Amino acid sequence: MSQALRLATSLSRAYPWVSSPFIVSAPMRVMSGPAMAVAVSRAGGLGFLGPSVKTQDMIKDLEEISALVHDLRKSSSAFSTLTCTLPVGVGFQLWSDDLETAISGIQKFKPCAAWLFAPRNGQTDYDNWSRRIRGASSQTQIWIQIGTLAEAKGLLKGSERPDVIVVQGADAGGHGRAKDGLGLITLLPEVIDALAGSQIPIFAAGGIADGRGAAAALCLGADGVVMGTRFLASEEARISRGYQNEIVRACDGAVATTRTLLYNHLRGTMGWPEEYSPRTIINRSFIEHQEGRSFDELKKDHDEALKAGDAGWGPEGRLATYAGASIGLIHGVKDAATIVHEVREGVLERFSAVGKSNL
Amino acid sequence: MSQALRLATSLSRAYPWVSSPFIVSAPMRVMSGPAMAVAVSRAGGLGFLGPSVKTQDMIKDLEEISALVHDLRKSSSAFSTLTCTLPVGVGFQLWSDDLETAISGIQKFKPCAAWLFAPRNGQTDYDNWSRRIRGASSQTQIWIQIGTLAEAKGLLKGSERPDVIVVQGADAGGHGRAKDGLGLITLLPEVIDALAGSQIPIFAAGGIADGRGAAAALCLGADGVVMGTRFLASEEARISRGYQNEIVRACDGAVATTRTLLYNHLRGTMGWPEEYSPRTIINRSFIEHQEGRSFDELKKDHDEALKAGDAGWGPEGRLATYAGASIGLIHGVKDAATIVHEVREGVLERFSAVGKSNL
Numbered sequence: 001m002s003q004a005l006r007l008a009t010s011l012s013r014a015y016p017w018v019s020s021p022f023i024v025s026a027p028m029r030v031m032s033g034p035a036m037a038v039a040v041s042r043a044g045g046l047g048f049l050g051p052s053v054k055t056q057d058m059i060k061d062l063e064e065i066s067a068l069v070h071d072l073r074k075s076s077s078a079f080s081t082l083t084c085t086l087p088v089g090v091g092f093q094l095w096s097d098d099l100e101t102a103i104s105g106i107q108k109f110k111p112c113a114a115w116l117f118a119p120r121n122g123q124t125d126y127d128n129w130s131r132r133i134r135g136a137s138s139q140t141q142i143w144i145q146i147g148t149l150a151e152a153k154g155l156l157k158g159s160e161r162p163d164v165i166v167v168q169g170a171d172a173g174g175h176g177r178a179k180d181g182l183g184l185i186t187l188l189p190e191v192i193d194a195l196a197g198s199q200i201p202i203f204a205a206g207g208i209a210d211g212r213g214a215a216a217a218l219c220l221g222a223d224g225v226v227m228g229t230r231f232l233a234s235e236e237a238r239i240s241r242g243y244q245n246e247i248v249r250a251c252d253g254a255v256a257t258t259r260t261l262l263y264n265h266l267r268g269t270m271g272w273p274e275e276y277s278p279r280t281i282i283n284r285s286f287i288e289h290q291e292g293r294s295f296d297e298l299k300k301d302h303d304e305a306l307k308a309g310d311a312g313w314g315p316e317g318r319l320a321t322y323a324g325a326s327i328g329l330i331h332g333v334k335d336a337a338t339i340v341h342e343v344r345e346g347v348l349e350r351f352s353a354v355g356k357s358n359l
Numbered sequence: 360m361s362q363a364l365r366l367a368t369s370l371s372r373a374y375p376w377v378s379s380p381f382i383v384s385a386p387m388r389v390m391s392g393p394a395m396a397v398a399v400s401r402a403g404g405l406g407f408l409g410p411s412v413k414t415q416d417m418i419k420d421l422e423e424i425s426a427l428v429h430d431l432r433k434s435s436s437a438f439s440t441l442t443c444t445l446p447v448g449v450g451f452q453l454w455s456d457d458l459e460t461a462i463s464g465i466q467k468f469k470p471c472a473a474w475l476f477a478p479r480n481g482q483t484d485y486d487n488w489s490r491r492i493r494g495a496s497s498q499t500q501i502w503i504q505i506g507t508l509a510e511a512k513g514l515l516k517g518s519e520r521p522d523v524i525v526v527q528g529a530d531a532g533g534h535g536r537a538k539d540g541l542g543l544i545t546l547l548p549e550v551i552d553a554l555a556g557s558q559i560p561i562f563a564a565g566g567i568a569d570g571r572g573a574a575a576a577l578c579l580g581a582d583g584v585v586m587g588t589r590f591l592a593s594e595e596a597r598i599s600r601g602y603q604n605e606i607v608r609a610c611d612g613a614v615a616t617t618r619t620l621l622y623n624h625l626r627g628t629m630g631w632p633e634e635y636s637p638r639t640i641i642n643r644s645f646i647e648h649q650e651g652r653s654f655d656e657l658k659k660d661h662d663e664a665l666k667a668g669d670a671g672w673g674p675e676g677r678l679a680t681y682a683g684a685s686i687g688l689i690h691g692v693k694d695a696a697t698i699v700h701e702v703r704e705g706v707l708e709r710f711s712a713v714g715k716s717n718l
């Protein structure tokens with residue numbers, strides 16, 4: 001059996017409800033809530049709950065997910081083959097999440113996967129969290145998100161090896177590598193070559209928003225694909241309408257988005273490890289920041305815009321609009337299941353179309 | 360007939376010796392010489408001659424190509440179906456190349472394609488060059504390289520429409536967009552959507568170095584793929600051994616390469632339009648520039664390194680080493696035909712492997 005086939009088999013054992021190709025909704029902080037995570041898994045993908053403002057809030061979200069899954073099992077055949085594992089994953093920002101609270105939630109609800117990202121102390125934190133999670137729930141697989149070749153190699157040297165590695169390219173929205181990131185087209189195959197023989201499945205994230213990007217990532221060697229921004233424009237996203245409208249409206253990702261810490265600071269979010277910064281859609285706050293307006297003035301206008309609600313987003317808005325460079329590929333809000341199905345069909349369509357005209 | 364099929368048919372009419380998938384060697388300045396261009400076309404790809412130091416030098420290169428092709432026609436069946444067109448293309452840097460000299464070369468040698476890049480005056484230059492080239496040789500197709508959505512849309516508004524559009528992603532080596540570039544994974548499908556219905560074939564460049572990247576680009580919607588850096592490590596490249604060794608040695612493209620004008624200035628190359636800057640492998644010149652060493656001192660050491668020949672390249676070297684972020688995927692020098700064949704087979708292998716394990 002080839003390595004690719006062996007990995008596909010091991011993935012289908014761990015996530016038996018997931019169809020091929022393996023499609024994942026990213027754990028976007030707050031915005032990937034219970035409804036989105038369950039809808040994606042129910043559609044044959046793997047949904048992740050995003051990190052919470054406070055780790056304690058995760059418990060409430062997991063309770064809601066648990067109830068949703070319980071109802072699905074009673075009313076249909078969905079997830080009927082599962083016994084004790086919750087068919088959704090949970091994401092953590094290691095530098096800000098509380099380990100003890102996380103562990104108690106994992107122990108109680110047994111999510112099928114825990115996605116670890118953004119440690120303050122690199123591999124040490126990954127090892128510590130992984131060991132504690134495995135101790136609390138042997139069914140919970142460890143997913144680790146990296147964005148550089150060096151991080152990928154570091155994972156092989158840790159005391160705890162992840163079950164899945166997510167390689168995030170520079171086109172991704174929200175937080176990623178501040179300065180040493182790169183697009184998937186070169187980063188992903190180079191990481192895959194470096195990890196060859198490790199037997200760890202590798203998933204691709206960053207810039208994938210439709211069947212074309214998903215098919216491309218699979219060709220580059222990914223065992224599955226992760227989408228974030230595409231799911232911000234889903235019915236189930238826990239997101240303000242003004243924010244979501246802006247994801248749909250914006251286009252030309254190279255020009256309309258940038259990486260900057262400005263919006264973190266305007267929101268009062270401090271403390272991200274310095275390796276990371278978020279990609280966001282540019283609006284008045286950033287433009288005026290570039291023009292040299294003072295932070296205090298920008299903060300005042302930002303806080304006024306907060307009170308305006310949905311009108312605070314958009315080209316003339318001032319609020320953080322974290323999003324990936326794939327915004328130009330997203331033209332409408334759909335329910336999460338439709339997104340999963342369309343991307344899956346899009347992958348098949350691409351393989352068929354390329355075969356007919358190019359091969 | 361689908362649009363993809365129609366485009367494939369029109370391409371195979373214009374370039375009858377080219378096999379699917381359509382593989383192109385980029386017109387890298389000086390380094391893509393006659394031997395490389397002919398070898399790539401002979402292997403069933405399309406080879407481009409790179410721009411010359413002076414446009415006049417192109418005439419000598421075209422004479423050499425013409426003689427090589429003449430010999431091939433006599434001694435084998437290669438290119439036997441062609442009558443008056445030279446089965447290689449020629450690349451021009453519009454801001455620095457001399458139009459009149461270019462036109463006289465095109466008129467005399469009738470290359471199958473002219474690749475236009477880096478105009479000083481945007482669409483006006485593209486229109487002017489395209490009109491003059493078509494007037495000089497109706498068999499010569501116009502290829503135009505762009506790196507942004509805005510440029511792509513601009514091409515539809517010009518008075519002369521290109522026959523092929525090359526979309527260059529930010530991972531590319533050498534000159535590309537200085538600040539508003541993006542990886543192919545989001546840029547390419549967004550450009551393709553914007554040009555949908557134009558009937559113009561779209562080729563992908565930037566970060567493609569093996570069958571994985573080529574297959575990915577085709578999935579993203581490209582009608583063909585262009586490789587530059589991969590061909591720098593070909594036997595036929597017109598390149599110093601020290602430079603070529605560094606392409607093979609270097610890895611971790613995100614960290615080991617950067618875009619900077621420093622090496623242009625050290626070499627005395629001035630005048631590139633400000634939208635562009637080149638991606639290069641980092642060495643002592645750039646590191647010391649970052650550390651604040653004066654340009655005059657760096658220039659002195661650079662000029663000393665020039666005298667050292669091959670030893671002037673490498674991590675401790677000081678000479679310009681323009682290369683793409685795909686360097687980590689290139690592990691040896693091969694002849695150009697082997698590169699074309701391996702990438703072609705690699706594409707087929709990826710489609711087969713993904714089909715077996717993921718679909």
